[in-house]
Amino acid sequence: xxxxxxxxxxxxxxxxxxxxxxxxxxxxxxxxxxxxxxxxxxxxxxxxxxxxxxxxxxxxxxxxxxxxxxxxxxxxxxxxxxxxxxxxxxxxxxxxxxxxxxxxxxxxxxxxxxxxxxxxxxxxxxxxxxxxxxxxxxxxxxxxxxxxxxxxxxxxxxxxxxxxxxxxxxxxxxxxxxxxxxxxxxxxxxxxxxxxxxxxxxxxxxxxxxxxxxxxxxxxxxxxxxxxxxxxxxxxxxxxxxxxxxxxxxxxxxxxxxxxxxxxxxxxxxxxxxxxxxxxxxxxxxxxxxxxxxxxxxxxxx
Ligand code: OGA
Ligand code: MN
Numbered sequence: 001x002x003x004x005x006x007x008x009x010x011x012x013x014x015x016x017x018x019x020x021x022x023x024x025x026x027x028x029x030x031x032x033x034x035x036x037x038x039x040x041x042x043x044x045x046x047x048x049x050x051x052x053x054x055x056x057x058x059x060x061x062x063x064x065x066x067x068x069x070x071x072x073x074x075x076x077x078x079x080x081x082x083x084x085x086x087x088x089x090x091x092x093x094x095x096x097x098x099x100x101x102x103x104x105x106x107x108x109x110x111x112x113x114x115x116x117x118x119x120x121x122x123x124x125x126x127x128x129x130x131x132x133x134x135x136x137x138x139x140x141x142x143x144x145x146x147x148x149x150x151x152x153x154x155x156x157x158x159x160x161x162x163x164x165x166x167x168x169x170x171x172x173x174x175x176x177x178x179x180x181x182x183x184x185x186x187x188x189x190x191x192x193x194x195x196x197x198x199x200x201x202x203x204x205x206x207x208x209x210x211x212x213x214x215x216x217x218x219x220x221x222x223x224x225x226x227x228x229x230x231x232x233x234x235x236x237x238x239x240x241x242x243x244x245x246x247x248x249x250x251x252x253x254x255x256x257x258x259x260x261x262x263x264x265x266x267x268x269x270x271x272x273x274x275x276x277x278x279x280x281x282x283x284x285x286x287x288x289x290x291x292x293x294x295x296x297x298x299x300x301x302x
Pocket of ligand 2: 108109113114115273
């Protein structure tokens, strides 16, 4: 007798990496609707492991959107117009130039940061689907690396935790944008007055309780964090500098080495990340992306 398995019956297998973050998820076809039980299991795993990757997926942009929107409202990026035709929630990240025109944002995330910490409603998860991945000298290029902010919080000196408790950090979208232009030779033009007005600096608590794990995390990142509002400027700069060095230590890291067909999903509340730019302009990378806002994940936590 042939047994036909529906998605509901398949078993999701989650295998944790040997690193301080990351787990591989098998036994789920993300092009198909997800059962409530599988969704709950994946959301829990995302909080626990910080980064999930699903190898060998085959997705249309609309299916990526459908999967992503189970986790919350999708962000539509205002900073550029590299959107999938007809599906503005799906953005194209790529260094490919076609007929003289770039087909995607070429240098997304190429320094340590947290997605959307500059937004009033912060990001929950970012979901990337690898379509083209550069490969040279026996390994893929363009890794995405992560650090564990549960562990970074846990290992802060107790006096510093107590001192900073209740304080807030100002985050500014323009900090990362200008750093890319100044330090990385990015061709991105300065933000227009209109773009800046659409993304004014915002403040968030320096420590957050993670809505899934219920543990405290360090919520500051070198990409967007400008200052600790409650401290004098020089003390704020000194402490932020300490936090930026503390949070990227090797012992908190996991490096994802991409394969074509990977879906990579990370938790932006409990991790920070960095896109490693170790490939050339003629080595093509093409990723489709959905960003999920942390609206539902906080609503469901209460
Ligand atoms: C992002 C990002 C990393 C990558 O999309 O926010 O940081 O490796 N991307 O493309
Ligand atoms: Mn990012």
